Amino acid sequence: MPVxxxxxxxARLxxxxxxxxxxxxxxxLNGVRVEADAEHLYAVATDRYTLAAARYRHHGLDGEAFARTIPARALPALRRWLTDQPGSAPVTLTHADGKxxxxxEAGEMTLTTDDAQDYIGWRGLLRDILAATTDRPKGDADGDQEDLPVLDARLLTRFTTAGTYLRIRTGPxxxxxxxxxxxxxxxxxxSRHEGFGAGTDDTLGGVRALWKTGLTDPDGHAAVPMPTPRHRDAPGTSAEAAEAFLRQTMVSTHDLVEEIDSPRAVAAHAAAGAxxxxxxxxxxxxxxxxxxxAAQVIAEVADELDDGALGEFAWDAAAKAGFDPQKWQDELDRAATTAGEPAAEAPAAPETDS
Structure with a gap:
């Protein structure tokens, strides 16, 4: 049924x-499995060693849930077709007769699928992994006898497209x-032979013993240098930025009511909240x-806020967008003169090559 x-x-899925x-x-397993339920469209892929399941809330499912596999050979062409569409353009996926x-709006693409074999039970696999615990042997409070899982770092690199930040839990x-x-x-x-070698103890206690001498520093150690603090408490992630914007909206709305006797304060709080x-x-x-x-933009804005030269940034951006920042500055100067206040110093205009 269409989704x-x-x-x-x-494309991101x-x-x-x-x-x-x-x-x-x-x-x-030679393809990406797409499955739709009442709320989400899922994309799933596995090579038996790693498993990835991404989802996104769809705009609507017309009918019953469905599942089909997009063959690996068809993915490059589909990826190019999706890139050719405007990012916000709605795309409807339908399936019928093995296709x-x-x-x-700009066109359509049809792919042939081969679903003669049932896909693996990926939901059950992930459900079992989520339910697994890391119980330690009794009397082993520090986990000395706990086997450390050995992961292939080459496979870990496959998760770089999953997101900037990932939570990781290891277990049995x-x-x-x-x-x-x-x-x-x-x-x-x-196999230990596939990991660090047969002569290495894979328990936590073994690793501690192996590194005991090498990590001993009787003279103490210098503190790890911390990054230079920002001048302003600028959000560094989309979640932090969303929290800051919503909090500021609520604070400004509250202060707007509290400052009813000060027209200028009311105007400032109204502008800040809006x-x-x-x-x-x-x-x-x-x-x-x-x-x-969004994450890239938040990081760039954090750097700009830390720099503090927002007036100059705004001047440059206005000029680049085809506006007249000098006209705005002149209007501010005239308003300040009329009000009997000293005119604000204009940001330095960007230098140009002669």
Whole structure:
């Protein structure tokens, strides 16, 4: 049955899972599985060693849930087709007679699928990993006898597309990786010969004994240098920025009522609250359309706020956008003169090559 999602999110589901596709020797795993339920569209891929499941809340499912596998050979062409669509353009996925059809306003693309084999029970696998515990032997408070899982770092690199930050939990079975709308798993290395070698103790106590002398420093150690603190407490992530904007909206709305006897304060609180709410709405829309771009913009803005030269940044941006920042400055100067206040110093105009 048809399910609709915007083009960017379709592409992102593929990007977050494609690195985990199994090779052609296992046809059932040689592709990205797409499954839709009443709320989400899922993309799943596994090569038996790693497993990735990403999801996004769709714009609507017309009918019953469905599941189909997009073959690996078709993914490059589909990825290019999705890139050619505007990121916010709705794309509808339908399936019938062994075919998947992607339809957008600018055109459509049809792929042939081979679903003769049932896909693996990925939900059950991840559910079991989520339920696993890391119980230690009795009397082993420090976990000295606990076996340390051995992970292949080459496989870990496949999770770089899952998100900037991932939570990781290791246990007796596969390692669990959790991101926003993302679950991943990686199987530990099965043989000591595949890991650090037969002569290495894989228990925590063995590692402590091996490094006891090398990590002993009788003279103490210098503190780890901390990064230079920012001049301003600027949010560094989309979640922090959203919290800051919403909090500022509420604070300004509250102070707006408290300052009813001061027209200038009322105007300032009203402007601050409106700006904070608009910033949150813009950020929320950007995060939904492109989370990676939202994270990049937040980081850049944090650096700009730390620099503090916002007037100069605004001047440059206004000139680049085709506005006249000098006209705005002249208006501010005239208003200040009329009010009997000294005119504000204009930001330095950007230098140009002669």
């Amino acid at each position: 609709t999602l915007n083009a960017h999110q379709f 593929i990007d977050r899972t494609a690195d985990h596709i199994g090779d052609a020797t296992l046809p059932v 998947l059809r992607f339809t957008a 079975g596969p390692a669990l990786l959790v991101g926003e709308d993302f679950l991943g798993a990686q199987s530990p290395v099965r 700006s904070a709410w608009a910033a949150y709405r813009y950020l929320d829309a950007l995060h939904r359309a492109d989370p990676l771009l």
